Amino acid sequence: MRWTKTFIPTLKEAPAEAEIPSHQLLLRAGLVRKLAGGLYTFLPAGIRVLRKIEAIVREEMDCAGALEVLMPALQPPEIWKASGRYEQAADVLFKVRDSKNREWLLGPTHEEVITTLASTELQSYRQAPINFYQIQTKFRDEIRPRFGLMRAREFIMKDAYSFDVSDEAAMVSYQKMYDAYVQVFKRCGMTAFPVEADTGVMGGRHSHEFMVPAPTGESEVAYTEDGSYAANLEKANSQGAITATPSECTGELEKFATPKVKTIENLAQAPYNVAAEAQIKTLVFIAEDKPAIALVRGDDQINESKLCSALGTAIFRAAEAEEIHAALGAHPGSLGAVGVKDIPVFADEQLRNAAGMTTGANEDGFHLRNVNTARDLLDVKWADLRTVREGELSEGGHPLKIQRAIEVGHVFKLGTKYAEALGANFLAEDGKQHPFVMGCYGLGVTRTLQAIIECSNDEHGVVWPQAVAPWQVCLTVLDIAPEGEVMETAQSIYNELTAAGVEVLMDDRDVRPGVKFKDSELIGIPVRVSVGERSLKEGNVEFTVRSEGGRENVPVAEAVARVRATLS
RNA sequence: CGGAACGUAGCACAGCCUGGUAGUGCGCCUGCUUUGGGAGCAGGAAGUCGGAGGUUCGAAUCCUCUCGUUCCGACCA
Structure with missing residues (x-):
């Protein structure tokens, strides 16, 4: 294929809409619009x-x-x-x-x-x-x-x-x-x-x-x-959180005032100083139009895929503040599952033997301390609901990344x-x-x-793996005068490679060499053979492997064999 | 769908705050020069300033609405 007979609109600059390298290169290398x-x-x-x-x-x-x-x-x-x-x-x-x-x-x-x-x-x-x-x-x-x-x-x-x-x-x-x-x-x-x-x-x-x-x-x-x-x-x-969940019973349930406490973070700070792992995070979802409560440890993140399995339906969403208030009588920040009877409660395994925990009291501005999940939660369905974190041990005992x-x-x-x-x-x-x-x-x-x-690009452009490259060889012709020695040499290399079944893109455009080199790198063709007067004087063409860079002089007569050896 | 930003020539952007002839670079066309790493000079074409309404003598610029794009969150190959 001759470059002038196809359509490869390369761009020097990436359009603003493209953020990630592969998207930018897709556009810059003229692959899609x-x-x-x-x-x-x-x-x-x-x-x-x-x-x-x-x-x-x-x-x-x-x-x-x-x-x-x-x-x-x-x-x-x-x-x-x-x-x-x-x-x-x-x-x-x-x-x-x-x-x-x-x-x-x-x-x-x-x-x-x-x-x-x-x-x-x-x-x-x-x-x-x-x-x-x-x-x-x-x-x-x-x-x-x-x-x-x-x-x-x-x-x-x-x-x-x-x-x-x-x-x-x-x-x-x-x-x-x-x-x-x-x-x-x-x-x-x-x-x-x-x-x-x-x-x-x-x-x-x-x-x-x-x-x-x-x-x-x-x-x-x-x-x-x-x-x-x-x-x-x-x-x-995983085998669970790195830090242990408190499991010592610390006494009877006790309600205490926590004005302005809205988050796990708030409660973890003075004057309360309740570590996040000693808190129970209470989340309310609407599953098929009915409320459901999910509990995870204060420092854990709910995993919605796991929740989906636990709920048995994919049709659920986080509840709105008003829906939560209607269900539990309090707003986010003071929610808990202690004493909840009519709403299904799903709790993460990490909380199974938890004791001495703190959670919301379902009364705005109040929390409960000394919560013992086994004692204080009625009718809990236990399930794995948490998102694992880096460093935790896999079931096989190896740290997760x-x-x-x-x-x-x-x-x-x-x-x-x-x-x-x-x-x-x-x-x-x-x-x-x-x-x-x-x-x-x-x-x-x-x-x-x-x-x-x-996963295959560099600062110059795409670096196509051979098997999927649009062409295998870019034949860069540095002097396109039709009867000239450069063009005739290029044409014969082109004919031989094509006859051997190699896909060649011959850059026969009337542009300066720099443009051709840059473009061949941008569109990422695995092998480039440059034919120009300078190296031809010595009887050579230049040979460059896209993934390696550099350039090497190869005698004209050996060019085809060299390309085929590189591609095989 | 929630949060944020941005829409001005094919592309990248300036101009907007403080209203007064629509600009720069790349690309494109013509000519000359140049010819081994995105050339130089000269000339040229190209824009309903996303759209609609409003304010104003006058709107790219101020206001309202709308559409689109992108980014961050909830979904999937």
């Missing part, structure tokens, strides 16, 4: 990278035995109502109406569609195991699209769905996808490590996310350095939830109908593209 928030046009160089990632994904999926299909993006709401997600996922669903005013959904994912297909097409245990995948555009009404392709409203995802006859068989399918994902990210030149994940609104049980460590990532991962444990912070657990990461893939063992809801049953050997045990496997293709840039 924004149409509106979370909506991007892929330009020629961008689409080349995208196709390469897709090809890797396809190969690994095919290799794992998954079958490619293509499902409609437009979906009938009925199947979403049947699975229960029409309400559950309402906030991300794009809804459209046709000319007859009938409602349709733009698919954010395809469990409902594939399960509907399975309900009629898969009838016998003999058809399992089977796994369908597609690479398709998804739509999600993200409340806040951001960071370019990282969180877009329209994005490309590879989604796969496995159907098995038993839990054990489903684990085999799950493991195949897990292994395939490891391969995909490795081939894309990235370190993506699997971590245990929360299953969230998707339902199901067993789940891993594939995470690319990056300070700009939107997820947080807790892990141990010895590699024995890694989990999404939403899911991570916490790091930000980009989630590029997610594998789930779904169980029978969707199969049951949508009637995807098979006739088993025993002559009875059973629901299929499903798994679903998402991989963000466009997000992966940006994640690769995020």
